[in-house]
Amino acid sequence: MNFLKIFSLLAILSFNQINAQDVKVIKYEELFEMVKQPTDQLIIVNFWATWCGPCVEEMPHFVEVDEQNKDNSKIKFLFVSMDRVKQLDKVKQFINDFKINAEVVLLDDNKRMNEWIPAIDKSWTGNIPVTVFYQNGEKVHFVGQEMSKSELEENIKVFKTSH
Numbered sequence: 001m002n003f004l005k006i007f008s009l010l011a012i013l014s015f016n017q018i019n020a021q022d023v024k025v026i027k028y029e030e031l032f033e034m035v036k037q038p039t040d041q042l043i044i045v046n047f048w049a050t051w052c053g054p055c056v057e058e059m060p061h062f063v064e065v066d067e068q069n070k071d072n073s074k075i076k077f078l079f080v081s082m083d084r085v086k087q088l089d090k091v092k093q094f095i096n097d098f099k100i101n102a103e104v105v106l107l108d109d110n111k112r113m114n115e116w117i118p119a120i121d122k123s124w125t126g127n128i129p130v131t132v133f134y135q136n137g138e139k140v141h142f143v144g145q146e147m148s149k150s151e152l153e154e155n156i157k158v159f160k161t162s163h
Helices: 002-019 028-035 053-068 085-098 110-120 149-162
Strands: 024-026 042-048 075-081 103-107 130-135 138-143
Touching: 024 028, 028 042, 028 075, 028 103, 028 110, 042 053, 042 149, 053 075, 053 085, 053 149, 085 103, 130 149, 138 149
Parallel strands: 024 103, 042 075, 075 103
Antiparallel strands: 042 130, 130 138
């Protein structure tokens, strides 16, 4: 009987591992290509990390708003983890724990932070969370702090209808 319980537990754990979203490890140039698409799709890029308290607090809002817009092809969420590559399993577990369905990438480019951070926004000090809105291949808005659900929804409403 105990063998059956242990086998069942292992099967459940294995199933969760198999279903874990793949997380692509990228450099800044790849991220740049992902957001610079000449499309009228509003791309919402959230920079976060598993160790960042404000990031963890705002993540449920982002997941909920992403879920509300999952059938809207004009809105895309892209979550950019700032964790280290050696923390990839922790990132995958975070994705499972928060039930993140949107695309998640891990930006492995810490050595060139002084190049790509100001390239994303000159006012960005490097703190996270940060959210950047792109449309038609251009940055349309930068938020350098934690966002509430209503702030996120209001920004989406403004940029979805104004561009």
